Amino acid sequence: MADLRINLAGISSPNPFWLASAPPTNTGYQVQRAFEAGWGGAVWKTLGDPIINTSSRFAAVHFNGQRVAGFNNIELITDRPLEVNLKEIAETKKRFPNHAVVVSLMVEPKREKWHEIVKRVEAVGVDGLELNFGCPHGMAERGMGSASGQQPDLVEAQTMWVKEAAQTPVIVKLTPNITDITMTAIAAARGGADAISLINTINSLAGVDLDSWNTIPHVGGKGAHGGYCGPAVKPIALNMVAECARSPHIHIPISGIGGISNWKDAAEFMLMGATGVQICTAAMHHGFRIVEDMIDGLNNYLDDKGLASVSELIGKSVPRYSDWGDLDLNYQVVARIHEDNCIVCNKCHIACEDTSHQCIERLETSDGRSYLKVREEDCVGCNLCAIVCPVEDAITMVEIPSTELPMSWNQRQKAIGSMGQNEAPGAKEAV
Amino acid sequence: MSDYGLFQEEKNRLDAYISRQFKIVGITENLSGATVELEHPGGGQAEVRLLTAEGRKYMSNLVIKQFTAAN
Numbered sequence: 352m353a354d355l356r357i358n359l360a361g362i363s364s365p366n367p368f369w370l371a372s373a374p375p376t377n378t379g380y381q382v383q384r385a386f387e388a389g390w391g392g393a394v395w396k397t398l399g400d401p402i403i404n405t406s407s408r409f410a411a412v413h414f415n416g417q418r419v420a421g422f423n424n425i426e427l428i429t430d431r432p433l434e435v436n437l438k439e440i441a442e443t444k445k446r447f448p449n450h451a452v453v454v455s456l457m458v459e460p461k462r463e464k465w466h467e468i469v470k471r472v473e474a475v476g477v478d479g480l481e482l483n484f485g486c487p488h489g490m491a492e493r494g495m496g497s498a499s500g501q502q503p504d505l506v507e508a509q510t511m512w513v514k515e516a517a518q519t520p521v522i523v524k525l526t527p528n529i530t531d532i533t534m535t536a537i538a539a540a541r542g543g544a545d546a547i548s549l550i551n552t553i554n555s556l557a558g559v560d561l562d563s564w565n566t567i568p569h570v571g572g573k574g575a576h577g578g579y580c581g582p583a584v585k586p587i588a589l590n591m592v593a594e595c596a597r598s599p600h601i602h603i604p605i606s607g608i609g610g611i612s613n614w615k616d617a618a619e620f621m622l623m624g625a626t627g628v629q630i631c632t633a634a635m636h637h638g639f640r641i642v643e644d645m646i647d648g649l650n651n652y653l654d655d656k657g658l659a660s661v662s663e664l665i666g667k668s669v670p671r672y673s674d675w676g677d678l679d680l681n682y683q684v685v686a687r688i689h690e691d692n693c694i695v696c697n698k699c700h701i702a703c704e705d706t707s708h709q710c711i712e713r714l715e716t717s718d719g720r721s722y723l724k725v726r727e728e729d730c731v732g733c734n735l736c737a738i739v740c741p742v743e744d745a746i747t748m749v750e751i752p753s754t755e756l757p758m759s760w761n762q763r764q765k766a767i768g769s770m771g772q773n774e775a776p777g778a779k780e781a782v
Numbered sequence: 783m784s785d786y787g788l789f790q791e792e793k794n795r796l797d798a799y800i801s802r803q804f805k806i807v808g809i810t811e812n813l814s815g816a817t818v819e820l821e822h823p824g825g826g827q828a829e830v831r832l833l834t835a836e837g838r839k840y841m842s843n844l845v846i847k848q849f850t851a852a853n
Binding site: 680681709710726728729755756758762763766767769770 | 784785786806807808809839842843845846849
């Protein structure tokens with residue numbers, strides 16, 4: 352059994368699986384129930400001036416038989432008085448002293464507002480604070496959430512105000528609704544953040560009802576954009592975590608969030624630089640007890656890898672994530688079709704013929720049997736055939752040893768530049 | 783549809799010049815591809831048009847080799 356404990360900027364927890372600030376962490380009853388199920392930590396649903404919510408609030412995108420491939424919500428922060436939340440937080444921390452109880456906060460971008468809430472929340476014995484600069488709907492219209500989080504200067508200033516009052520570690524939660532998330536991550540670090548968490552939800556509209564023409568969800572015939580999360584956003588979140596992890600300007604720990612549904616997703620986020628992860632949609636879809644499989648799966652994986660601690664995963668894949676200009680242009684893979692496994696469904700042939708490089712031929716043997724063959728010299732190694740193939744191991748991508756040394760685009764440009772490249776007039780404009 | 787045959791032609795042309803001690807002295811890249819200018823130390827000049835991506839990659843490898851050998 353590996354050691355699953357983590358320490359994120361001074362906040363320790365028995366495992367890396369935390370519930371994200373969201374409906375599952377709305378009350379003490381829920382958070383304590385989650386800890387009983389095995390969750391290592393929870394970020395309490397955002398506290399601030401209590402709001403009034405709408406009915407309805409959630410919508411999901413189901414794709415090809417998979418329920419909840421994506422999840423959309425227009426729910427806001429807590430609708431309960433601060434005193435009620437604080438009482439339950441204190442009770443929860445008392446019952447579970449070794450679990451991480453972090454509290455999400457959101458107030459107007461005013462110094463005294465931040466000082467007040469920080470002091471009142473820390474007084475009940477929380478392990479840390481998470482500043483909600485990410486919620487994309489409702490609160491943003493009031494100048495909070497992502498409206499604050501999209502402006503690096505406001506992120507920096509508010510983080511600084513919080514740090515003036517805070518005694519516990521401060522995590523800044525970032526919005527993905529921005530061109531370059533490292534800009535706001537750097538601003539948070541500059542403001543004194545002890546850690547960042549990402550991503551919050553992505554601006555979204557789940558759908559339109561083709562019968563009523565109402566938005567999904569709608570509130571009495573009217574809709575508004577919500578926040579998108581769930582498995583569909585994982586690649587976006589993973590990239591943003593990785594971009595922060597590899598930035599030479601960001602040196603604070605990362606709490607990874609976004610579509611994490613199982614132990615494998617969690618391990619991927621940790622390999623890409625997250626110290627721990629936060630989860631919401633998977634718990635809303637399957638209940639708190641999914642954490643049991645996450646813990647077992649991660650434990651088995653670490654044992655198989657011969658790792659004594661989950662912390663040994665953190666950031667191991669970051670050096671392998673780079674810019675396109677540093678990739679080796681001489682590296683080559685080609686597709687190989689294994690006739691023993693191929694059912695000759697033709698999907699690879701059609702995909703390649705219609706949308707890629709026309710290098711999979713449908714041929715016939717002398718006895719009239721159809722088979723598919725890759726013309727390897729024309730294969731660019733795009734992976735499309737292997738992606739669309741419905742049969743496991745019918746197509747594999749095979750590495751072709753190169754006779755050339757590795758050569759990146761940047762190396763190429765440097766070499767050509769050094770010989771005084773003549774660019775045709777207008778060529779630069781065409782780039 | 784296959785670019786491979788065209789690439790082989792481009793590679794053969796470049797290789798023929800390189801084997802005769804020509805050096806790449808200039809490259810012009812534009813919307814049509816690349817034009818490689820070669821010079822022989824003895825005074826001859828040549829030009830090879832490259833249309834394929836593989837051809838431009840092959841030329842890039844030649845340039846890097848030439849650059850590495852000279853430094």
